[in-house]
Amino acid sequence: MLRLTHYAQGGGCACKIPAGELENVLAGFGLTPPKNPLGELLVGTETGDDAAVVRIEGDTAIVSTADFFTPVVDDAYDWGRIAAANALSDVYAMGGRPLVALNVLCWPRENLPYEIAREVLKGGADVARQAGCHLAGGHSVNGAEPMYGMAVTGLADPARLMRNNAGRPGLPLSLTKPIGSGVLNNRHKATGEMFPQAIDIMTRLNADAGRAALEAGVRCATDVTGFGLLGHLYKLARSSDVTAVLDAAAVPLMEGAREAVRDGYVPGGSRRNLEWVAPHTGIGSTDEETLLLLADAQTSGGLLIAGEIPGAPVIGELIPRNRHTIMIR
Template sequence: MPRLTEYATGGGCACKIPAGELEEVLAGFGVTPPGNPEGELLVGLETGDDAAVVLTKDGTAIVSTADFFTPVVDDAYDWGRIAAANALSDVYAMGGRPLVGLNLLCWPREKLPYELAREVLRGGADIAREAGCHLAGGHSVTDVEPKYGMAVTGVADPALLMRNDAGRAGLPLSLSKPLGVGVLNNRHKVTGEVFAEAVDTMTRLNAAASRAATEAGVRCATDVTGFGLLGHLYKLARASGVTAVVEASAVPLLAGAREAVRDGFVPGGSRRNLEWVAPHTEVRGADEETLLLLADAQTSGGLLLAGEIPDAPVIGELIPRGAHPLVIRG
C-alpha cells in the first residue's frame, strides 16, 4: 500500500494558513442578513472562536463548524478517525453536542485506490458513531492531494456556552491532552515510525472534557489545534482582555516529543506559530526547544480551559492584562 503522508505537502492541522495571514484575509468579513433573520448570531468571526453559534427563536444554540486536512498518518482508517475527531472537537470546545456531520473528501483518484478512500470514510464513520452523531452524506472532489474532514452541526445550551472571549483574571488554565503530535507526526512522515500514543490521543474525543467543563461552570475554552497552544492561548487572552501565564514545566508532553524537536522534526507550521506570537510574549527562562513544543501545531488536540476539571492538569492562570498577552515561565 502507498504511504498516504507522501501525497501531502503539509500534515494535518499544520497545513493551516498561518494565523496572522488568515486574520488579514478575513478582516472585515462576516455577513448578517438584512431584515429579520431566523436567529441571532452569538459567535461569529470577531474573536476567531472555534465555531459559529446562532441562537434560534426557540432558544436553542446551533453550533456550526467545518474542518479538513491532509494525512497525518499513513494508516487510512486512523487518518479518518483523527480527522473526524478533530472536526467534532470544535463543537465540544463551545460546550455543545454534535448532531450531524457531512463528509468532506478530496481524492487523487488516479493515484490512490478507492479502497483507501473507503477506509478513511470508515474511520470517520466509526468516530461519528462513538460520538452519537449522525453522518449523512457530504461532498467529494478530485484533487492532487488527499484531504478529509467534516462539516458538523451541533447544539448547545446558550447559558452553558464556552467561548474564547469569556476569560477573566484569577482563573486557572487547564489542558486536557498532552502536546507533541505535530513533531511526532512530522517524524512519522519522514521516517515511517508509528507513535501509538499520539494516534490514541488524536482519536480521543473531547466529549468527556467538554461535559466536565460545562458541569464545572467553565465558560471560557478553546481547542488546541493548528495554531498550537501558544497561538490559541494568545487568541483567548487577546479576546478576553487578560494576560495568560503558562508554567512550561506543567504542560504535559507525549513521549518522544522533546526528542523529536531535538532531532529536527519540527513542522513549518509550528515555527510559524512561534513567530506569530513572539512579539506578544514575555519569556522567562524557557528555552527554544520548550517554546517550539508550546507552539507545536496540534491535530485533534485537547481543550484549553479557563477553569479546572478532573484529569486535566493546570498549566497556568489568567491575570490582569499586562504588557504582553502571553507570559511563559520556564
C-alpha cells in the same frame, strides 16, 4: 505500504494557513447581516472562536463548524478517525453536543485507489458513531492532494456556551490532552516510525472533557489544534483582554515529543506559530526547544479551559492585562 503522508505537502492541522496571514486576509472583512434571519447569531467571526453559534429559540442554539486536512498518518482508517475527532472537537469546545455531520473529501482519483478512500470514510463513520452523531452524506471532489474532514452541526444551551472571549483574571488554565502531535507526525512522515500513543490521543473525543467543563460551570474554553498551545492561548487571552501566565514545566507532553524536536522534526507550521505569537509573549528564560513544543501545530488536541476539571493538569492562570498577552515562566 503505501505512504499516504507522501501525497501531501503538509499534514493534519499543520497544513492550515498561518494564523497571522489568515488574520491579514480577513482584516476589515465585515459581514452584512442577512435580511429576516431565522435565528440570532451569538458567535460569529469576531474573535476567531471554534465554531459559529446561532440561537434558534429560547434555550436552543445550533453550533456549526467545518474542518478538514491532508493525511497526518499513513494508515487510512486512522487518518479518518483523527480527522473526525478533530472536526467534532469544535462543537465540544463551544459547550455543545454534535447532532449531524457531513463528510468533506478531496481525492486524487488518478493516483490513489478508492479502496483507500473507503477506509478513510469508515474511520470517520466509526468515530461519528462513537460520538452519537448522525453521519448523512457530504461532498467529494477530485484534487491534487487527499483531504478529509467533516462539517458538523451540534446543539447547545445559549446560556452555557464556552467562548474564547470569556476569560477573567484569577481563573486557572487547564489542558485536557498532552501536546506534541505535530513533531511526532512530522517524524512519522519523514521516517515511517509509528507512534501509537499519539494516535490514541488524536482519536480520543473531547466529549467527556467538554461535559466535565460544563458541569464545572466553565464559560471560557477553546481547543488546541493547528495554531498550537501558544497560538490558541494567545487568541483566548487577546479576546478576553487578559494576560495568560503559562507554566511551561506543567504542560503535559506526548512521549517522544521532546526527542523529536531535538532531532529536528519540527513542522513549518509550528515555527510559523511561534513567529506569530513571539511579539506578544514574554518568554523569560524559556529555551527554544520548549518554545517550539508550546507552539507545536496540534491535530485533534485537547481543550484549553479557563477553569478546572478532574484529571486535567493546571498549566497557568489568567491575570489582569499587562504589556504581554502571554507570559511564560
